[in-house]
Each structure stands twice: as C-alpha cells, then as structure tokens.
Amino acid sequence: MNKMKMQGVVAAVLLSTSAVAMAAEPDAAEGKKVYTTICQGCHMPDAKGAVGAGRYPALANNPKLAAKQYPMMMIVNGSRAMPSFARMLAPDEIAAAVNYVRTHFGNHYPDVLTTAEVKAVLPQKSDYERH
Amino acid sequence: MSSKQIPTLSRRELLAMIGTVAGSAVSYRAMASMGLIEESTYNGPVKLEGSPKGASVLILGSGIAGMVSAMELRNAGYKVKVLEYNNRAGGRNWSIRGGDVYTELGGFTQKCEFDKGLYINPGPWRLPYNHHGILDYCRRLGVALEPFVQLNYNAYVHNTQAFDGKPQRYREIAADWSGQVAELFSKVTKQKKLDELMSAHDQEALLESLRSWGALDRNLKYVPGRESSNRRGYEKPPGGGLDAAPIYSKDFIDLPDILHSGLWSAIGTAEAFYHQTSIFQPVGGMGRIGEAFGRELADVIQYNSKVVKIHQDNDKVAVTYVDPKTGGNPRTVTADYCLCTIPLSVLSQIELNVSPQMQAAINAVPYSASVKVGLQFKRRFWEQDEHIYGGITYTDMPIGNIGYPNTDYFKSGKGVVLGAYVHGRNAFEWTAMSPAERVRTAVELGSKIHPQYKDEFENGVAVGWHRVPWTLGCAGSWSEEARAQHYENLCQIDNRFLVAGEHASYIPAWQEGAVTSAIDAITRLHHKVVNS
Numbered sequence: 078m079n080k081m082k083m084q085g086v087v088a089a090v091l092l093s094t095s096a097v098a099m100a101a102e103p104d105a106a107e108g109k110k111v112y113t114t115i116c117q118g119c120h121m122p123d124a125k126g127a128v129g130a131g132r133y134p135a136l137a138n139n140p141k142l143a144a145k146q147y148p149m150m151m152i153v154n155g156s157r158a159m160p161s162f163a164r165m166l167a168p169d170e171i172a173a174a175v176n177y178v179r180t181h182f183g184n185h186y187p188d189v190l191t192t193a194e195v196k197a198v199l200p201q202k203s204d205y206e207r208h
Numbered sequence: 209m210s211s212k213q214i215p216t217l218s219r220r221e222l223l224a225m226i227g228t229v230a231g232s233a234v235s236y237r238a239m240a241s242m243g244l245i246e247e248s249t250y251n252g253p254v255k256l257e258g259s260p261k262g263a264s265v266l267i268l269g270s271g272i273a274g275m276v277s278a279m280e281l282r283n284a285g286y287k288v289k290v291l292e293y294n295n296r297a298g299g300r301n302w303s304i305r306g307g308d309v310y311t312e313l314g315g316f317t318q319k320c321e322f323d324k325g326l327y328i329n330p331g332p333w334r335l336p337y338n339h340h341g342i343l344d345y346c347r348r349l350g351v352a353l354e355p356f357v358q359l360n361y362n363a364y365v366h367n368t369q370a371f372d373g374k375p376q377r378y379r380e381i382a383a384d385w386s387g388q389v390a391e392l393f394s395k396v397t398k399q400k401k402l403d404e405l406m407s408a409h410d411q412e413a414l415l416e417s418l419r420s421w422g423a424l425d426r427n428l429k430y431v432p433g434r435e436s437s438n439r440r441g442y443e444k445p446p447g448g449g450l451d452a453a454p455i456y457s458k459d460f461i462d463l464p465d466i467l468h469s470g471l472w473s474a475i476g477t478a479e480a481f482y483h484q485t486s487i488f489q490p491v492g493g494m495g496r497i498g499e500a501f502g503r504e505l506a507d508v509i510q511y512n513s514k515v516v517k518i519h520q521d522n523d524k525v526a527v528t529y530v531d532p533k534t535g536g537n538p539r540t541v542t543a544d545y546c547l548c549t550i551p552l553s554v555l556s557q558i559e560l561n562v563s564p565q566m567q568a569a570i571n572a573v574p575y576s577a578s579v580k581v582g583l584q585f586k587r588r589f590w591e592q593d594e595h596i597y598g599g600i601t602y603t604d605m606p607i608g609n610i611g612y613p614n615t616d617y618f619k620s621g622k623g624v625v626l627g628a629y630v631h632g633r634n635a636f637e638w639t640a641m642s643p644a645e646r647v648r649t650a651v652e653l654g655s656k657i658h659p660q661y662k663d664e665f666e667n668g669v670a671v672g673w674h675r676v677p678w679t680l681g682c683a684g685s686w687s688e689e690a691r692a693q694h695y696e697n698l699c700q701i702d703n704r705f706l707v708a709g710e711h712a713s714y715i716p717a718w719q720e721g722a723v724t725s726a727i728d729a730i731t732r733l734h735h736k737v738v739n740s
Contacts, residue, residue: 118577118639119313119674127313129677130293130514130532131554157556158680160574165633 104169108177111170115162116178124182131158137182145190148175153198168195250341250720253348254727256284258738265733266291266527266543268518270509271299273709273722274549275501276345277730278508281547284734289541290505291513293532293678297505298498299549300331300679301719304582304669305493312675318643321584321667325616326624328582329494330671331682332719333611333626334358336482341723342497346490349500353488357614359478360599366657367604370469375601375657378478380461381471383423383440387430388463390422398428432458474602482718489614497719517559518546520704532677545737547729549709549722551575553680562702569694573711575681577635579672581607581650583627585664590625591617593660605653606634627654627668635682639672646670684711699728701736 113122119133120126126135141147152171155161162171169192179186264287267274274290275297282288304310306322322328334356335342346353361382364375396402397411397418406414415428423439424430437443437456444455466472477483490496502509516538517528525546531537548555553575560567590596590612598614611626627650630638638646647668655661673682686695699712708729713721 114637114640115633116640118636118672119680121314127675127677128535129313129554129680130550131557131680133313133680155574157571158553158575160577160681160685165636 104173104176105180107170108173108175111166111174112177112181115166116174119159124178133158136178137184139184142179142184143186145175145179145186145188145194148178149190149195150198153195153200163199168192168199171195249724250339250344250727253344254280254731256280256730256734258734260284260286260734260737262287263545263737264288264543265545265547266525266541267547267549268515268527269293269299269549269709270297270498270502270505270511271549271709271722272301272342272345272498272501272719273726273729274299274547275498275505276723276726277547277549277708278505279501280727280730281734282505282508287543288508289543290509291515291527291529291541292509292511293514295511296498297502297509298495300683301494301498302331303327303329303493303495304671310669310671311677312643312672313677313680314675316643316675318669320582320669322582322624322669323584323622325492326584326622327493327495328580328624328626328669329489330580330582330669330673332494332717333489335488335490335719336484337486337488338481338484339718339720339723341727342719343488345501345723346488346497349497349504351496351500352491354491354615355598356487356489357598357612358483358485358487358600360596360612362594363596363599363612364601364603364610364657365471365474366601367469367471368656369604370465370471373656375603376461376469376471377441378474380440381466381469382475383436384430384461385463385466385472385475387422387424387436387439388460388466390418390424391428391430392463394418394422394424394428430460432456432460436460470604477602491615515550515558518548518705519559519561520546520702522703525704545704545706545733547733548705548707549726551679551681551709552684552707552711554678555707560705562705563697563700565697566700566702569698570707572690572694573684573686573698575674575679576683576685576717577630577632577639577672577674578682579628579630579635579638579646579670580626581628581630581646581668581670582624583647583650583654583661583668584622584624584666585661586622586666587664588613588616588619588621588623589660589664590623590658594658601657603653603657605656606630606638607650607653608634610654610657622666627651628670635672636674638670639674641672643670643672646672683717684709686716699725701732706733 120136124137126133151159153163172190172192172195175190265281267278267288267290270290270292278288278290304320305327306320306324308320311317361379363378365378365381366375394415397415402411419428422430423435425433425435430436433456440457442454443457446454512532513529514532515527515529519526524542524544526540526542528538528540552570552573556571596612597617598612601610607628608631609629613623647670651661651665674680706729708726710716710721712725715721
C-alpha cells in the first residue's frame with residue numbers, strides 16, 4: 078500500500094512537471110484518449126451526436142462550449158441522459174476532455190480548464206446502487 | 209446485547225412458542241406478519257375490481273412494464289392503446305438471433321450471422337425463482353422455461369494477477385477456501401479463544417458444523433482424504449473394475465494465495481438472493497417473453513411511433529408522436545390517462561407538463577453502462593474439452609464473464625457464448641468502440657481463458673447499451689441521495705400521468721422491477737379512476 082502511494086506521488090509530480098513543460102498544448106493526448114475511449118460512445122467519433130428515441134447532443138460547433146464551466150459541470154454532475162463521471166474519471170481526465178472538445182471538432186476556445194478547477198467542484202457522492 | 213437485562217419475551221422466543229402451540233403454518237404467517245420473512249411483493253394476478261367507467265389509458269412503451277399494464281388494464285375493462293418506438297414488442301426483453309439486423313446510434317449496423325436456433329440476450333438473461341411476478345406472466349403466456357445455470361463448480365474464476373494468470377476451477381477455490389477457513393476457525397475454538405463469546409456447549413456444536421461445512425476430517429483438519437476430495441475433486445476419481453481405487457487430491461491451494469487472489473469474491477456472488485438455485489431462462493431466448501406479450505396485445509400496440517410531446521389538462525392527455533426514421537408525420541392521440549414506461553434517459557428529453565418535483569425526479573436518474581457480446585464458435589469446446597455445461601466463468605478482465613449456453617448440452621455443431629458482460633468504466637470504453645472492435649477484443653481476452661477461441665471463433669454480435677437508440681443506457685442507476693430526494697416524487701400520479709418501469713422500482717435492471725412497478729402503478733391508477 079505504501080509503495081502504491083509512493084508511486085502515486087511520483088506520478089503526480091511527473092505529471093505536474095510535464096504539464097508545465099507542455100504549457101503550449103496541455104494534455105492534448107490525454108484529452109484525445111478520454112474522448113475516444115469514453116465520450117465518443119454517445120457523442121460519436123465525429124462529435125456530431127446522435128438521434129434515436131432521445132438524443133445525444135453534438136459537441137461539434139457547439140456554442141454552449143464557450144464557457145469552460147458548462148462542459149465541466151455536465152461531466153461532473155451529469156444531466157438527464159448524461160451520467161455523472163465524477164467518480165469514474167480523474168480530475169485531470171475531466172479537464173483534459175473538456176480542453177480537447179473545446180479545441181477540436183470546429184470549436185476554438187483557447188482558455189484552459191485546470192485540474193484544480195475540476196477538483197474544486199467535485200461532489201462527495203455515494204456510489205450508485207449495484208444491480 | 210447484554211444477557212443481564214430484565215428478561216422479556218424476545219421476538220424469537222415468542223415465535224418459538226407460537227410454533228410449538230399452533231404448528232408451523234401459523235408460525236410462518238406470524239413470522240411474515242412480523243417482518244421476519246420477506247414476502248414477494250407480487251401476490252398473484254392483480255385484481256382490479258370495480259368499473260373503469262369507460263376510461264381510456266394510453267401506454268407509452270411496449271417493454272415488460274408497458275405490456276403488463278396494457279394486458280391487465282384491458283382485462284379490467286379499460287380502453288388501452290400502446291405506442292412503441294421499435295417495430296417489435298419487448299423493449300430490453302430482447303434476443304438477437306441469426307439473420308437479425310441491428311443498427312445502433314451512430315449508424316453502426318450489424319447483421320447477426322449465428323446459426324439457426326442460436327441467440328444472445330443483450331439485456332436480461334435470467335429469471336430468479338423469487339421473481340414471482342415475471343415468472344407468473346411466463347406461466348400465463350405459455351412461455352416455456354428451462355434452468356439457467358448460475359453457479360457451475362467446474363467453470364473458472366480468473367484473476368490476471370493471481371496464479372500466473374491461469375484460470376482456476378471454482379470448485380477447487382471454493383473447497384480449499386472453506387476447508388482451510390473452517391480448519392483455522394476450529395483451531396481457534398480449540399485453543400479456547402472463543403470462551404468469552406460462546407458456551408462450551410455451543411462451541412461443540414460449532415465445531416461439528418465447521419467439520420461439515422469445511423469438509424474436515426475427524427480431527428478437524430482439511431487434509432487429503434475422502435472428505436476433501438468429495439468437495440474439490442480427486443486426483444484420480446473412483447471407478448469400476450481393476451485399478452479403480454480413488455487417489456485423493458493433495459495439491460491444495462494455500463489459503464493466503466486464495467485470499468490474495470480475490471477469487472473468493474465469486475463465492476459471494478453465487479450466494480446472492482437473485483443468483484440462488486433455481487433460476488430460469490425462456491427456451492429459445494429471453495425475447496420469447498416480449499414476443500408472447502406482443503402476440504397477446506397485437507391489436508393494441510402501434511409500432512414505429514416516437515413520442516415527442518406529452519401534454520395533459522383537466523380533461524385528457526394528448527401525446528404527439530412521429531415516425532422514428534424520418535421524424536415526420538406528426539400525429540396526436542388522446543386518452544383519459546397516460547401511463548409512461550419510456551426510460552427516463554429518453555423521457556427527460558420529451559416535452560411534458562408535470563409538477564416540478566416529478567420533472568426533477570425524471571431528470572435525476574442516470575443510466576448505467578453495460579455491454580454484452582455474443583460469440584459463435586464452430587464447436588462447443590467448453591463442453592467437449594473442459595466439461596463445462598452452462599454457467600458462468602468470472603474474470604477480472606474487462607469482459608467480466610464468459611456465459612456458457614444453458615441449453616442444447618452435448619449437441620454437435622456450433623454454439624454461442626456470452627463472450628463479455630461489461631460493467632462500469634469498462635462498459636463506457638467498450639461502448640466507445642465499434643461493434644467489430646468489441647467482438648475482436650472479447651475474442652482476444654477470452655482466449656486467455658479458453659485458448660480454443662482463436663481456432664474456433666466464427667462471428668459475433670455486440671450491444672453497448674448507451675448506443676441502443678430507444679434506451680440510451682442499460683438501466684436506471686439510483687444513488688442513495690437520488691432515492692431519498694426523488695423516488696417518491698417519481699412514483700406519484702401527476703393529475704393524469706404516471707410512470708412505471710424498472711426505473712420506478714428498488715430492483716432496477718431486473719424485469720421483476722418492471723412487473724411490480726407496473727402492477728403498483730395500475731393499481732393506484734385504478735383506485736383513482738374508480739373513486740373519481
């Protein structure tokens with residue numbers, strides 16, 4: 078356990094160092110990874126969303142992404158068909174995903190969401206019931 | 209509890225007295241009335257007595273909840289109509305069979321290439337004996353059932369980080385775990401370490417029960433011999449004729465290795481109330497239930513109807529629907545009441561006028577992620593090579609399970625296994641893959657348990673529930689906070705509108721939740737109609 082904690086600390090230090098070094102394009106690779114392995118399940122690989130009995134909104138060319146807090150709060154809290162990812166994704170993954178969609182798919186918002194900003198809004202929630 | 213309190217008659221003592229004096233049937237009823245036995249909330253076919261006075265009910269969705277409601281309300285004299293998004297009845301009660309074509313959100317289309325008679329249940333796949341409601345509808349609709357094997361002692365439990373990644377037989381893990389735990393506990397007892405907790409008399413009985421539970425020998429040891437081999441299996445089982453004497457199994461797995469492997473978690477899983485023998489499945493696929501309901505209600509279900517607006521006033525409910533493919537051809541149908549079984553992930557996006565409390569409840573329930581993959585193999589190698597007949601192998605790999613077919617045993621020819629049943633974050637990741645990628649990954653991971661996969665695999669089908677166009681997720685996923693804040697508001701009758709479904713139950717994702725929710729909803733609605 079102690080060993081694992083130590084590794085975690087080392088990893089965190091390395092991460093923060095590399096984040097400073099790569100300030101020009103923070104965590105773009107991480108953002109792409111989160112998007113393609115999680116988000117595109119619903120929002121689709123082209124970020125154009127989908128329509129069935131209900132719909133998943135397009136993230137491509139979406140003016141609602143102008144404020145970085147909006148996608149952050151959607152990911153953290155969820156809403157309607159969108160589950161909360163507060164317990165599933167790490168804060169740096171959430172920040173990376175937000176920064177990725179706000180700079181791809183026809184979106185060009187240069188301001189960056191930081192991991193600290195995500196941590197500040199993470200709720201203390203209990204697990205969902207198992208079934 | 210201290211034993212030095214003033215003596216009063218405990219519940220247990222009272223029951224013992226009732227049992228002695230009046231016999232066990234009375235005792236059983238007394239226990240039930242005192243809340244010591246959990247009776248099913250399903251108490252036989254619902255009786256809706258009194259005239260509905262010509263009232264009409266529009267039901268949205270032809271899943272289990274919608275069709276239970278439609279059948280019972282029609283029987284009670286209501287005018288009923290069901291609107292359904294799909295071109296079939298059943299909803300998540302669904303089997304994909306050879307020849308079926310399924311297109312998920314994003315336009316990914318799969319044509320199932322399974323052989324005739326082979327299928328996969330992308331949604332529910334088992335019917336516990338204690339789910340009296342859904343089982344009773346199977347009985348009433350003539351849906352034939354067969355056993356579902358939940359616990360197969362000869363199937364595997366597998367952890368990539370334990371035993372060099374080699375799958376272990378459940379039987380050996382379970383026997384060696386309980387045997388060594390029982391021996392340890394016996395030792396502690398004999399060392400007088402329980403003297404402060406139990407009387408000597410109780411300790412004697414404890415030791416006898418540990419001997420039986422753990423398959424210990426007469427010295428309370430779990431050692432190679434008749435007792436242990438009778439649990440974990442033999443090195444050479446007894447046979448007939450010459451040279452037929454058994455050789456007892458002696459390569460036990462050390463307790464610490466079992467403990468650190470985590471493989472014991474499968475023992476608890478098998479013990480769960482909804483996993484206990486007997487469990488059933490419909491012959492020919494879970495979808496047989498929805499199909500039977502669909503035949504029963506053929507004249508009241510209108511397919512290919514996508515609901516876009518629900519509006520109620522003091523006189524009626526008006527529901528507007530469109531063609532699901534084009535989004536065009538809007539039509540409006542009215543009724544006195546509307547019972548809505550549309551999943552909340554979808555309903556929360558439909559224009560609806562209900563109280564703010566109910567709307568908040570509808571918006572508050574996220575849907576869990578789940579992915580199932582069916583794989584067709586050229587032969588039933590799990591039976592032929594490994595003597596696994598039905599049941600489930602559990603693994604810590606993202607596939608979660610390998611579910612073997614609980615039917616057609618010993619048959620030559622092809623077979624379909626559930627190659628993955630993915631949950632949690634893994635399920636979101638698998639949903640983000642294309643169907644072909646999910647199948648490919650299931651084959652790759654499954655081959656670490658069954659090397660035969662690589663040679664025998666033919667084709668597969670994969671369903672990621674967040675890409676299912678008519679549910680946008682697997683099942684209602686309640687948290688404690690959401691239950692406390694929203695559950696009762698969700699289940700109210702709001703003027704002329706109410707909901708039913710697994711999402712309005714305490715057993716989400718189980719069909720029994722849909723049945724009991726529907727019966728509760730129509731019972732309350734009927735009461736309102738009869739007394740209005």
